Amino acid sequence: MLRLRARPLRLALVGNPNVGKSVVFGALTGRYATVSNYPGTTVSVTRGRALVGAEVCDLVDTPGVNALSGAISEDERITSQVLERGEADLIIQVADARNIRRALMLTAELATFRKPVIVALNMVDEALARGIVVNAEALSTELGVPVVEMVAIEGRGLQTLRDLLPDATALQVPHLRDAAARAAWAHEVSGRVRTVSALSIARAQEALSRATRSPxxxxxxxxxxxxxxxxxxxxxxxxxxxxxxxxxxxxxxxxxxxxxxxxxxxxxxxxxxxxxxxxxxxxxxxxxxxxxxxxxxxxxxxxxxxxxxxxxxxxxxxxxxxxxxxxxxxxxxxxxxxxxxxxxxxxxxxxxxxxxxxxxxxxxxxxxxxxxxxxxxxxxxxxxxxxxxxxxxxxxxxxxxxxxxxxxxxxxxxxxxxxxxIMELPPIRLPKxxxxxxxxxxxxxxxxxxxxxxxxxxxxxxxxxxxxxxxxxxxxxxxxxxxxxxxxxxxxxxxxxxxxxxxxxxxxxxxxxxxxxxxxxxxxxxxxxxxxxxxxxxxxxxxxxxxxxxxxxxxxxxxxxxxxxxxxxxxxxxxxxxxxxx
Amino acid sequence: MSSMRLVSGSDRVRPLSSLAAGTHATVHRVQPHGGDRVDRLVALGVTAGAPITVLQTFPGIVFLCDQTELAVERAVADTILVKPAEE
Incomplete structure (x- = not known):
């Protein structure tokens, strides 16, 4: 990756809503992009500079997307345009370790852009607290790209992400045109790389979550x-x-x-x-x-x-x-x-x-x-x-x-x-x-x-x-x-x-x-x-x-x-x- | 009630809106509907085979689909067909 370029390498942070893209953005660039706990905090792109190894890169933080095509809202369209116009040379897909199935549905869509991809598997701590373990190595083998386990809010995994960026390559997954086919593929792969045990140590959170939404x-x-x-x-x-x-x-x-x-x-x-x-x-x-x-x-x-x-x-x-x-x-x-x-x-x-x-x-x-x-x-x-x-x-x-x-x-x-x-409810968390x-x-x-x-x-x-x-x-x-x-x-x-x-x-x-x-x-x-x-x-x-x-x-x-x-x-x-x- | 009885195959498929809170099920399919409802549900992970748990039924329907907590209005829940898990 270290070679002379006419312009800085452009990296895009892409992922489902509320998975921590803005946290990763802040950690890589030192610039603060508003971080909150609900889908839709980021509704426009934020740009910044990040130093990866000895190279200065342009990093762009995008609004969260559940899909890049089909019925998408205006903020999702902004992300889809960044990718369609080729404004990213490399895609960092930020994924919520708890919701790997939905992340994979998006991965399948990202594959069609044929750009180098690296997956930042974020919030592995919260996943673990809910008894969910994703095998990062197995996932990396399935996708053919590097997968980095992270707890971005604490800075865990950031250095590994920086180190592995040069290894990003095109996704080795089938290019599926149909949303249902992508969903079926994601369901299958997530079944192979994820184990869910009944264990749950997040009971207080669950009780609060229930109390706040019941009338x-x-x-x-x-x-x-x-x-x-x-x-x-x-x-x-x-x-x-x-x-x-x-x-x-x-x-x-x-x-x-x-x-x-x-x-x-x-x-x-x-x-x-x-x-x-x-x-x-x-x-x-x-x-x-x-x-x-x-x-x-x-x-x-x-x-x-x-x-x-x-x-x-x-x-x-x-x-x-x-x-x-x-x-x-x-x-x-x-x-x-x-x-x-x-x-x-x-x-x-x-x-x-x-x-x-x-x-x-x-x-x-x-x-x-x-x-x-x-x-x-x-x-x-x-x-x-x-x-x-x-x-x-x-x-x-x-x-x-x-x-x-x-x-x-x-x-x-x-x-x-x-x-x-139809609305996604984020988990109840104690604010940092x-x-x-x-x-x-x-x-x-x-x-x-x-x-x-x-x-x-x-x-x-x-x-x-x-x-x-x-x-x-x-x-x-x-x-x-x-x-x-x-x-x-x-x-x-x-x-x-x-x-x-x-x-x-x-x-x-x-x-x-x-x-x-x-x-x-x-x-x-x-x-x-x-x-x-x-x-x-x-x-x-x-x-x-x-x-x-x-x-x-x-x-x-x-x-x-x-x-x-x-x-x-x-x-x-x-x-x-x-x-x-x- | 009917989910307790032993019935075969497609008889067990019923709308999400008919389930009581606490019921576990798997998504069978989302009924086609004018507009973008199916697309949006699919994008959120409501696809065939996804495990769901009903969390709340009033005023809206709140359910856990895989690991995503979703809130929908009744009309939407009517078109999500599920197979309740055997007790």
Whole structure:
């Protein structure tokens, strides 16, 4: 393998979903690709460089595939294209040792590409815990290619994989065109190389797995999970940490020090206002980003990462399937919906795992309409948690009802099919602390890179508009809707506008407004409902254009905006008519 | 109940949806159905000869197929024909 090449050797990691391709990718390249415990974590290719021996190779991590041809979803098509376009000189098939039969079905399909292949037999430890032993040597003989036993998450077998890469050769297996024939071949070979004993030492895991998917225990568990999320993100993150950072750190020290420093070094009124004034880059932009939103997203990402890695989220699909079916979707849609709580933009991309265009469109619509992203969710918890539990229930009730009604209508009005609910449930696992911390660190880093600049741009925009006396004009223009229809204070107009730049920016503004006592409980519920239902942020909007085209994106915008405003107006009217107070 | 009786050959073939939780069986075949249902089930390993165990029947049907835990709606389970194991 060590010879002069015009370009680096290109390696592709291919395998069934949730077998650990991204873990192997991370170990070989030193770059982190998001690792979770559910099929569909990777929905686009990730590229990196890996050093094998003395040679630098290009490594590509692909979305998991159960098949490369026939009925395949959009993320599977991405992998199939990498192979069909000849973008890989060598294929590393990552296989789950427990599921060698399914891995072999894919191996049979890989054989048709006639590329050198090496098999990374991953998670041999988990297989062993379930009494499954795969004879790697026998498998290697059957396939005619090297097979390396691995526990990738612990780095076991990585060096052997590197060492054996030069030995990769074309698969010595029959080229079978028919899926049923491939299945029969895989069944036969797996029978020869695998022994399954009744022994199972993973009883606690099995009990947990059962408890989370059966309704009698599953629904109380879900309630508990939500309550823990409320305590950790809404109370600890949005109240304790935000209180400390905003009032103590920023309020008492950072902002005062900054003001002192600015006034000493650059004693101009303009500079003062720009940096530390009412719409100051430090006093508003940075304070919002670091003191209000950062603690909230960090606590959220930690807990969320734990849930992702435990394998819990896909189990929600089992009991939400019927609800989603009423909306022209199926239980699988629970994944993008729950991921939307992390970031609607990323979740919009995850809709690729859904089988039909109609399902993807409805899921994107519901994400844009009703799913609050992490920062927004936490500000909701932070503001309404302080108002009353009833206020919180009203908001979530209204938003969920609205999503259901819109989903139900979309399911009926849009042409196209709903696909069958067929979903793989990953094993329940105790998350690895290291992956959890790395993932959270990467996400927080990503948040800082993505959000802080936009927060500053937003603040600058507000500052400019304020200088031009345009903010008053905007408030005046928005008055008929904001004050008239929604019964909110006029300042809310600019906050709603900023919400489009970034939802969490708007939410932070609202948080600030609520703290200063400018919002009553009823107004907080109305404002947050409108903000939650309101048009998605710019990033999400651009992602919708990328995934579904500009026409769809603008149509969604045209549908969502009136829904948000009229729902808010309806709420205001009902609260007013019945004299409801929180 | 009927799986307890001794019946011969194809009489024992029945849809997955009719089995109680805890039943062991092997996949006989997946009934052809418009759309991509068969393809998707095959890709997940639901093919002739695969051993299955029913884990749960409500609200959806959850079963272990070989070593893969799968959740499907009832309509899908209706078209998966299985042979229950002899007790």
């Amino acid at each position: 009698i225990t599953g629904i109380p568990i879900l309630a508990l999970v939500l309550y823990v999320m409320y305590l950790f993100v809404g109370v600890f993150g949005a109240q304790t940490l935000v209180g400390f950072l905003e009032q103590d750190v920023f309020g008492q020290h950072v902002n005062q020090a900054a003001t002192w420093l600015v006034d000493r070094t650059l004693p101009f009124a303009f500079v003062h206002d720009l940096l530390v004034g009412q719409y100051g880059l430090i006093t508003m932009g940075l304070t919002y980003a670091i003191a209000i939103v950062l603690p909230v997203v960090t606590t959220f990402f930690l807990l969320f990462g734990f849930l992702e890695d435990s394998g819990y989220i896909p189990r929600l699909a089992v009991f939400s399937d019927r609800i989603f079916r009423a909306m022209g979707l199926n239980g699988k849609a629970v994944l993008p919906m729950v991921l939307g709580l992390g970031c609607d933009t990323m979740a919009t991309m995850t809709t690729r795992i859904l089988a039909t265009p109609k399902e993807r469109l409805i899921a994107i619509l519901l994400l844009a309409l009703g799913i609050p992203c992490s920062a927004q969710l936490a500000t909701i918890l932070g503001i309404l948690g302080g108002v009353s539990f009833g206020a919180l229930l009203t908001l979530f009730g209204v938003v969920l009802l609205q999503m259901f009604v819109v989903g139900w209508l979309a399911g009926r009005l849009l042409r196209g099919e709903r696909s069958d609910f 602390l290291r992956n959890l911390l790395t993932k959270t660190r990467m996400r927080v880093w990503w948040y800082l890179g993505e959000a802080v600049p936009l927060f500053l741009v937003g603040t600058l925009l507000l500052f400019g508009l304020d200088r031009l006396h345009a903010l008053d004009a905007i408030a005046a223009a928005g008055r008929p809707i904001v004050t008239g229809l929604l019964g909110l204070p006029p300042e809310t107009a600019q906050i709603l506008m900023m919400g489009f730049l970034r939802r969490d920016y708007g939410a932070a503004g609202l948080f600030h407004l609520a703290q200063s006592g400018a919002l009553t409980g009823v107004q907080a519920v109305v404002a947050l409902t409108v903000m939650t239902l309101f048009i998605p942020c710019v990033a999400n909007f651009l992602m919708i254009i990328k995934e579904r085209g500009a026409k769809v994106a603008f149509t969604l915008l045209g549908v969502i905006t009136p829904i948000a405003v009229f729902t808010g107006a309806g709420l205001h009217y009902v609260f007013d008519a019945f004299g409801i107070r929180f």
